[in-house]
Amino acid sequence: MSRVQKKKVAVVQCAGGCRRQTEVGRPAGNGYQTEGSGPAGNGCQTEGSGPAENGCQQILETKADAVSCEYGCLGGGSCVAACRLHAVYINARGAAEVDPEKCAGCGLCAKACPRNLIRITSVEYNIYPACVSEDAGAQTRKNCDTGCIACGICVRNCPMAAISIENNHAVIDEEKCIACGMCAVKCPRGAIRDYNGIFTVREAQVGS
Template sequence: MNPIYLYSLISMGGMGAVLAAGLGFAATKFKVEQDPRIGKVEDALPGANCGACGYAGCASFAEAVVNGEAPVGGCPVGGDKVAANIADIMGSEADSSDKVIAQLLCGGGIKETTKSGKYQGIKTCQAANAVNGGEKECQYSCLGFGDCEVICPFDAIVINENGLPQIDPEKCTGCGKCVSECPRNILLLAPVSAKNHIRCSSHNTGKIVRKSCEVGCIGCSLCAKVCPVNAIEIKDNLAVIDYDKCVNCGKCAEKCPTGSIEFNGDMIKKVEINDNCVGCTLCARACPVEAIDGELKQQHQVNQEKCIKCGLCYEACNVNAVDLFYESDLD
């Protein structure tokens, strides 16, 4: 071997060894110790890296939790169970919160809506919205090409035969990706406990709505008038529900003339207080319309004329003294 090459190899190898030793020394000398709780919190997370928590991924969220920059219950995908595990790691308590899932603010599918023409472009909601708004007359309606279905990381959305997203509440984690993806802004996150949903987003006048959709909100305000807790108001020709105020009585859905308000579940038809009542007054305090009468330590009674059948008294009672009778029980 040429001596020059040999000397070059030896010198380069020596320099590499010196530099490696220097780097090793620097890594040891200036090493920043990571809080071991970060790894534990990250392991407790679902690992979806969906960004629904507001951070780049699970690792970033875990670091933020340990640094006190994010709440232990900040992962909507993990829910209360993951929040409890993280709280245990952090030595704190987790606040129990109502899980949220995606809800569609449109009931106008292929069958219910008037067509404005035939869309020939790229079969995505984003493209259709950018060109001419798809095939439906209503410019607030679901475009039906399934961008939300494609973006969902948990396969919780399927476009049904009527051309509308069908959301599986068991699979939906409330990550919000579909909400951000929808160009019409007709998806939102709502509490899973909510039973009343307004399936319309149109701000058109009632006359225009009637021409374009059979199930659209016409802004008649009947729902707002019948709501016993003022949870609905009309904003720019559209009924809007406040989920924080709503008590799930279903009166708005019963009154809606177009069927744009949907009530999920079996509706309560009667509420009675039985002999288990100990007169603790918890039910009376929970009632939003003062429909329960009774003295302390005496059996209470439900004023059937005032009662709105919301079931809040049932949830408040801890001695099984409240009986609920549903539509199915009275059939």
């Protein structure tokens, strides 16, 4: 009897919001558009518009339009260019985001990410930390308005003891997680996400 293959999807472990090292008042990047209608602060474009495959690597090498967080998404669109299904785009916060309905979990975007921020997981594990910064909380606050500050609220609210703080950011044990969404609801920084959009992320408190 053949085993049922569970659908795989890619998730990006960065929610965006990292401050960019560009001049105040000058649009960053090359003027591409994000998922929304306005110009993006990261200078990339969304599905179907063709960002450069080496966009992120170029940012790393030239330091142009670099983000202040050394662990954050560069927003250069290398993953967007790598995806053959147009499932990856750069969101309005300047970070890569995956449409789980289009994603086939092939892993091409993960291979294209120079910071290894994209991982492939099963659809049943829809709750995931969207920050892997190892900076202390105070520094993360300076760098980003959605980064994990290791406050431990998610740890205290998880009914399955599935969350721990490691290297200054939340880590979820997928074997213990029941996807109740309590951590995503309680996180004051919106650093834990539900890619199905079922649970409320406290966007209103971002930046507080």
